[in-house]
Amino acid sequence: MTNQHQDCDYISHDNGIHEFINHAATRQAVDILLEKVFEIVSALAANEPLLVLNDLTESGIPPLRYAMSRSKELVKHYYDGTPTQQNPVLMAYVVQSNSMVSTFKFLIEQLGRGTTTIKIFNDRESAMAWLVSQQVEKSRSV
Numbered sequence: 001m002t003n004q005h006q007d008c009d010y011i012s013h014d015n016g017i018h019e020f021i022n023h024a025a026t027r028q029a030v031d032i033l034l035e036k037v038f039e040i041v042s043a044l045a046a047n048e049p050l051l052v053l054n055d056l057t058e059s060g061i062p063p064l065r066y067a068m069s070r071s072k073e074l075v076k077h078y079y080d081g082t083p084t085q086q087n088p089v090l091m092a093y094v095v096q097s098n099s100m101v102s103t104f105k106f107l108i109e110q111l112g113r114g115t116t117t118i119k120i121f122n123d124r125e126s127a128m129a130w131l132v133s134q135q136v137e138k139s140r141s142v
Contacts, residue, residue, distance in 0.1 A: 008032040022059035049088040089116040092127035
């Protein structure tokens, strides 16, 4: 399934990976991604992992302060403030190499706590390979 939008495209792959291709570093792109992620999580079975590839190579780094604020709002909306299940979340970000990447990497990796694992990559193929390997690893442990 593919949903295309001016700021952010969404692709649901047959292997269970949810890919977002950001065309602009806008609040609207953040909204599209977060709303879709929370919609997907709410439909997952308990302990089923969420695998997300977020490609930022075209758009650059999104407005992080807005993304954090919006994430908190959506947690309250979908979970009444407290998640009822803790699905493992594996997120691969694809970014271009530049001076902002080290700051972005630090901020994003701080989010990777608890059941969330976040990795930064410079190419889509490496990001996809890591997500597939994590999917295989998680399925063995279940």
